[in-house]
Amino acid sequence: MALRIVIALLILAVPLELPGCGPFLPEAVFDAKGGPDRSTAFNLGQFGILLPSYTRHYLVIAYRYLSGVGLNEAEAQAISGGPRGAILAFTSDESDNPWLAARNKVPGVAPIQRIDTYRQVQKDGFYGTYVNCNDDAFRTAASTLERLLAKPYAPDWIAAQDMVFADCAQGAAIPSPTSDPQLRPDRAYQIASARFYSEQYDGARQDFQAIAADSSSPWHEIAPYLAARCLIRAGKWPEAEKELQSIVDNPKLARWHASADGLLRFVWVRLHPRGRMHELALALARPNSQATIAQDLIDYRKLFDQDVKPDLGDDLTDWIICYQAGGQGALEKWRANHSLPWLVAALQYASFEGSAAPDLLAAAAAVKPESPAYLTVNFQRVRLLPPDDARSLTDQLLKLEMPVSTRNQFRAERLRMARDFEEFLRYAARTPVDSDAKPGMELLDGDSAIVLDRAVPLTLLRQASISPLLPEEIRKELQRVVAIRNLVLAQSPNFDDVFHLLHTPGDAPFVRAGYGRPYQPGELGMLQDSWWCAGATGPVRWVPPDQQQPEPAANFLSAANREEAAAEWRKLAALPAAPDWLGAQAVAYAHDHPDDPRIPESLYLVVRATRYGCADAQTGDASKRAFDLLHRRYPNTEWAKKTPYWYK
Amino acid sequence: MKTLALIAGMVAIAMLWPRPADPLPGLPSVFLWAWEVPENLQFLDPHAAGVAFLARTVCLRDGTVSVRPRLQPLRYAPGTVLMAVVRVEPQDSNLPSVDAASTAIAEAAAIPHVRALQVDFDATLSQRTYYRDLLANLRRRVPQATPISMTALTSWCRSDGWIAGLPVVEAVPMLFRMGPGERPARTFRPELCQSSAGVSVDEPLREPPSAARLYIFNPRPWTEATYRAALREVRRWH
Numbered sequence: 001m002a003l004r005i006v007i008a009l010l011i012l013a014v015p016l017e018l019p020g021c022g023p024f025l026p027e028a029v030f031d032a033k034g035g036p037d038r039s040t041a042f043n044l045g046q047f048g049i050l051l052p053s054y055t056r057h058y059l060v061i062a063y064r065y066l067s068g069v070g071l072n073e074a075e076a077q078a079i080s081g082g083p084r085g086a087i088l089a090f091t092s093d094e095s096d097n098p099w100l101a102a103r104n105k106v107p108g109v110a111p112i113q114r115i116d117t118y119r120q121v122q123k124d125g126f127y128g129t130y131v132n133c134n135d136d137a138f139r140t141a142a143s144t145l146e147r148l149l150a151k152p153y154a155p156d157w158i159a160a161q162d163m164v165f166a167d168c169a170q171g172a173a174i175p176s177p178t179s180d181p182q183l184r185p186d187r188a189y190q191i192a193s194a195r196f197y198s199e200q201y202d203g204a205r206q207d208f209q210a211i212a213a214d215s216s217s218p219w220h221e222i223a224p225y226l227a228a229r230c231l232i233r234a235g236k237w238p239e240a241e242k243e244l245q246s247i248v249d250n251p252k253l254a255r256w257h258a259s260a261d262g263l264l265r266f267v268w269v270r271l272h273p274r275g276r277m278h279e280l281a282l283a284l285a286r287p288n289s290q291a292t293i294a295q296d297l298i299d300y301r302k303l304f305d306q307d308v309k310p311d312l313g314d315d316l317t318d319w320i321i322c323y324q325a326g327g328q329g330a331l332e333k334w335r336a337n338h339s340l341p342w343l344v345a346a347l348q349y350a351s352f353e354g355s356a357a358p359d360l361l362a363a364a365a366a367v368k369p370e371s372p373a374y375l376t377v378n379f380q381r382v383r384l385l386p387p388d389d390a391r392s393l394t395d396q397l398l399k400l401e402m403p404v405s406t407r408n409q410f411r412a413e414r415l416r417m418a419r420d421f422e423e424f425l426r427y428a429a430r431t432p433v434d435s436d437a438k439p440g441m442e443l444l445d446g447d448s449a450i451v452l453d454r455a456v457p458l459t460l461l462r463q464a465s466i467s468p469l470l471p472e473e474i475r476k477e478l479q480r481v482v483a484i485r486n487l488v489l490a491q492s493p494n495f496d497d498v499f500h501l502l503h504t505p506g507d508a509p510f511v512r513a514g515y516g517r518p519y520q521p522g523e524l525g526m527l528q529d530s531w532w533c534a535g536a537t538g539p540v541r542w543v544p545p546d547q548q549q550p551e552p553a554a555n556f557l558s559a560a561n562r563e564e565a566a567a568e569w570r571k572l573a574a575l576p577a578a579p580d581w582l583g584a585q586a587v588a589y590a591h592d593h594p595d596d597p598r599i600p601e602s603l604y605l606v607v608r609a610t611r612y613g614c615a616d617a618q619t620g621d622a623s624k625r626a627f628d629l630l631h632r633r634y635p636n637t638e639w640a641k642k643t644p645y646w647y648k
Numbered sequence: 649m650k651t652l653a654l655i656a657g658m659v660a661i662a663m664l665w666p667r668p669a670d671p672l673p674g675l676p677s678v679f680l681w682a683w684e685v686p687e688n689l690q691f692l693d694p695h696a697a698g699v700a701f702l703a704r705t706v707c708l709r710d711g712t713v714s715v716r717p718r719l720q721p722l723r724y725a726p727g728t729v730l731m732a733v734v735r736v737e738p739q740d741s742n743l744p745s746v747d748a749a750s751t752a753i754a755e756a757a758a759i760p761h762v763r764a765l766q767v768d769f770d771a772t773l774s775q776r777t778y779y780r781d782l783l784a785n786l787r788r789r790v791p792q793a794t795p796i797s798m799t800a801l802t803s804w805c806r807s808d809g810w811i812a813g814l815p816v817v818e819a820v821p822m823l824f825r826m827g828p829g830e831r832p833a834r835t836f837r838p839e840l841c842q843s844s845a846g847v848s849v850d851e852p853l854r855e856p857p858s859a860a861r862l863y864i865f866n867p868r869p870w871t872e873a874t875y876r877a878a879l880r881e882v883r884r885w886h
Contacts, residue, residue: 118717122760124726125690127701129717 028514029434030412030445031405035082037433038403043076048406050376052323052348056301057082059320060284065372066341067285067315074290079297099138099165102145103158112162116169119197132197133168141165144186153183160187164194172198185217192223196230205230225256232263237271262295269299277303278310281317319345331360338363340373347380361385375406382413391417404431412447420556421460424451425469436515442471449513452478455554457564458485461511478511480521485509488581489571498585499598502605505530505612509572524612531578531613579613582606583622590629603630604639611647620648671817671843672764672795672861675729678882680875681846681865682722689724691872696879698729700766700863703756706749709739713748715755729763731797732756736769736782743778750785757790765790766797766820776810787815797844805841812838820863824848849878857885 033053036042042058045065054062061079064070071079095101097115104111119132141161148154160175167173174194178187192207205227212223224247231240244267247253247260268276280300283289289296310317319341322330327349334342343363350360361384364377378397382390394414398407408430418424428448432441444452452461464470465478487497488509501507505524506517510532517529524530557565575581583606590599603626610623627646634640675698682689682701689699705716724730734753743749757765767786771779787796800819804811811819819840824847836842845857848865864878 116715120717120759124761126721126723127703127718127730127759128721129719 027434028432028437028443028445030408030430030432030443032433036403037405039082040076040080041403043071043080045070045372046403047372048375048403049379049409050344050373052326056304056320057297059323060297060300060316062372063316063319063341064285066344067339069285069287071293072288072290075288075293078290078294081294097138098142099145099161102142103161106145106149106154106158109155109158115165119169119199133165137165137193148186151182153178153180156180157183157186157190160190164190164197167194167197172200174198185211185214185219188214188217189219192226196226196233199233201230201234205234221253221255224253225260228260228263232267237267241267241271265292265295265299269303273303273306273308274311277308277317278312278314281310281314285314285316315341323348331357334360334363340367340371343367344373344376344380347377347384350380350384369400375400375402379406379409379413382410387417391419404433407431408433408445412445415447418554418556421456421463422467422469424448424554424556425464425467428452428469429471429474432514442474443515444474444511444513446513449511451554453511454569455557455562455565457561458482458489458568459564460561461485477516480504480507481509481511485568485572488575489568493585495585495589495593495596495598498582498589499602499605502582502586502602502609505609508532508578509575524608529614531582531609533614534575534577534580534616577614577616577619579606579609579615580618580622582609583626587625587629590633594633600630600634600637600639603627603634604643607643607646615648620646623647670860672797675731675763675861677861678879679729679731679861679863680870680878681733681863682870683865684718684720685869686720687722687869689722689728689870689875692725692728692875694725694727694729697875698731698763699724700731700733702768703732703734703759703762704752705735705737706752707737707739708743708749711742711744713744713752715752730759730761731764731766732759732762733766733768733799736767738775741774743775746778746781746785749782750789753782753786754789757794762794764795764797766799767816768799770801780810780814783815799846800841802836805836805838809838811840814840816840818844818861820844820846822846822865823857824850824865849874 031049031051033051035054035058036048039058043061047062047065050059050062057079061071100112100115103109115133115138117131117133118129121128121130145154145158145161148157151157156178163173163175172194175187175190177191178184188207188211192204192211195201195204195207208223208227208230211217211219212227214220217223224243228240228243228247231237231243241264244260244264248257248264253260277300280296280303283292283296284300304317304320318333322328322333323341323345327345327347330342330345330349334346343360346360347364350357361381364381367374367377375397378393382394382397384390385393391414394410394417398410398414402410411427411430415424415427418427428444429442430445430448431437432443452464456464461478462482465475465482467475470478483497484501484507487493487501504522506519506521506529508531576584586599586602586606589596590603593599606626607623607630610619610626613619623646627643630637630640630643676694676696678697679700680689680692680697682699684702687701692699699722701718701722703718707714707716734756736749736753753765753767756762765786767783769775769779769782783796783798790796795817796815797818797820798811798814798816800811800821802821802823805819805821819838821836821841821844823845843859844861844863845859846863846865847857848867850867862882864882866874866878868874
């Protein structure tokens with residue numbers, strides 16, 4: 001049972017996911033799926049489009065606003081840490097540990113650099129680590145040191161306290177009892193604490209009970225609370241509930257009521273999960289819940305994650321389940337209660353093909369701009385209205401202030417409805433919202449990149465590359481794509497351009513979405529992406545298979561445009577990997593123009609491209625051909641000396 | 649008749665041809681990677697698969713080492729072969745002493761029931777000498793009975809020779825989450841890269857890897873169904 005408690009503590013105390021293995025390539029995010037761009041604005045009811053993929057932390061807040069409860073200033077402050085809360089420190093050193101800072105200043109005491117606050121669970125069939133010593137313990141030790149510093153037994157007490165905190169990570173060192181009557185109460189507390197940190201919960205509980213009974217001990221008031229904590233760590237939930245309740249009911253222990261009440265709620269979640277989930281759902285929908293909302297949100301989400309079904313139904317839980325599942329059944333619910341949360345859910349389920357109910361659309365149109373649901377319901381209206389109405393509504397909405405993610409989503413909808421190439425370009429650029437984004441940065445998202453890459457012919461791509469409707473950085477990137485596409489599609493590629501391309505790693509005939517390569521233009525990279533791959537694999541961005549979007553229709557393109565683009569794409573898709581193609585061009589040119597002074601350098605650059613570029617089965621041959629020619633015909637050049645190897 | 653004799657001869661040669669010894673003798677040929685999410689692997693058959701679990705992350709910053717232990721519970725059937733994986737994350741160019749980093753990694757080998765240690769460090773070009781020294785130091789520090797494995801970027805196994813001679817029993821090329829356009833190779837030339845490969849349940853391979861031991865990554869917590877499906881696929885390959 002103790003093990004279960006430790007696991008419970010572990011799950012509660014830490015974020016659910018930490019980074020896995022790298023390399024971590026920057027990936028542009030244009031609409032955050034898990035939560036709003038800025039949680040502070042969201043906590044004030046300034047919503048963008050409320051996505052069903054938001055974590056339940058945000059869906060609870062959204063429900064409060066949609067149902068008219070909202071958050072007062074204190075409530076918003078209480079949950080300002082967001083759904084993950086604080087990230088715990090790994091170890092504790094002098095800079096953040098008040099105990100270490102205080103004890104290391106004591107003359108004659110050998111300094112300690114750090115204390116490991118985690119303890120490993122040692123059991124076959126289970127591996128885990130949990131935070132054994134919390135910040136409070138170190139603060140208490142520091143203040144006790146201040147009280148005892150002038151006493152003759154202070155060094156003895158410090159040595160024993162070091163022993164106590166050594167138990168945080170491992171071992172079971174217990175300080176010896178003292179014969180000094182003045183030190184005895186503090187030593188008793190140290191012994192009890194050492195037993196607690198070394199997982200001897202029954203012994204620690206007896207010690208704390210004895211301290212509680214000793215009215216002369218400075219620790220006797222806190223001792224009952226600590227004895228109850230022993231029960232929690234030992235997994236004795238019913239006993240812990242009883243004991244904590246008795247503390248809360250004892251007016252003499254008023255100082256510990258808040259702490260005991262917090263632990264009592266912790267126990268209830270484990271002892272009465274279904275009933276507690278119902279209580280939490282009701283509490284979370286109430287106004288003025290600043291005292292409890294933060295912990296209630298954590299507990300409610302934990303129970304939700306464990307798939308606990310509340311023993312009585314409640315609107316908040318029903319709404320979250322329905323909204324996250326796509327809104328099925330919400331229309332009937334909305335018709336029964338006409339509430340805003342259910343209107344939002346019902347709109348999500350409505351489809352254009354199924355012709356959304358007129359009463360639903362009318363209710364959505366009646367939502368006022370000051371409503372927190374305004375952008376969400378109008379996003380659904382855009383989806384549900386006939387194209388001309390949807391286009392006009394989107395144009396109106398885009399004039400409003402809104403979160404960046406929301407603007408990106410409206411621009412994506414508007415792009416989908418583009419009537420001509422100019423409209424398409426006007427809505428093609430998006431602003432990334434991830435942590436790699438720089439102020440003012442605009443990039444192509446997958447929907448526009450794939451059309452530019454595969455659906456439009458070179459003539460239109462060239463037009464896009466000089467269009468003032470696109471930001472300058474995107475235009476420059478497209479100009480590079482156009483130049484290289486021109487080159488690789490030409491009957492007789494110009495050697496000047498081939499030579500230039502050999503100098504410009506990263507350039508490719510493909511339009512990339514997002515950040516593209518994680519290097520500066522012209523910089524060699526270690527990911528073998530300095531020259532492109534065979535088979536036209538752009539736009540280059542790894543997307544998990546279940547999140548891949550179908551190719552957009554790009555309805556504005558004429559049949560002639562499409563045919564022209566398809567013919568070009570067939571040629572691009574038939575190209576070998578860039579290092580092979582560049583090698584073939586350079587070697588052929590070298591045979592025809594053996595005296596061109598650029599030849600040795602170009603052969604060196606081909607070998608370099610076979611090392612840093614994307615390779616296929618023929619790349620080794622291309623590398624060796626260039627290498628052999630360079631060393632056979634130009635052996636005394638600096639380029640031959642710089643090329644000791646070829647690559648496969 | 650001549651053809652039959654020729655075939656028989658070739659079969660005999662193939663059977664008698666010396667194969668590289670298993671670098672992890674006695675350990676399962678499949679390991680599930682258990683990353684930093686709560687994992688319950690009690691359904692796993694200890695004879696069919698082992699667990700390579702992220703045990704700790706060793707962060708190198710400002711010339712010092714800090715350790716982030718695994719913070720998510722891992723449950724497994726008693727008797728399961730465990731491999732402790734240590735992720736090394738340099739956070740700036742000021743690397744601490746090899747000794748300090750090695751000490752922090754080696755502690756994971758002392759976790760009860762752990763049979764092998766795996767180091768996961770995506771060393772950049774400038775960090776390779778450091779990594780080499782780190783592994784040498786680690787090899788001296790960890791008991792000889794504990795084999796040391798390392799994960800490897802596929803480029804290390806394909807076009808780079810730098811991993812040759814590292815004091816590890818295997819380098820596991822990770823055939824997933826690769827660079828744009830990269831395609832997983834089936835075999836690799838360096839001997840260290842030949843015995844094992846890392847694959848992911850969410851990235852189907854065009855060609856099964858030829859390695860005898862597979863490490864399987866799952867971006868989500870493992871379930872019995874995913875485990876069974878992965879095992880079926882692996883058996884189809886071998």
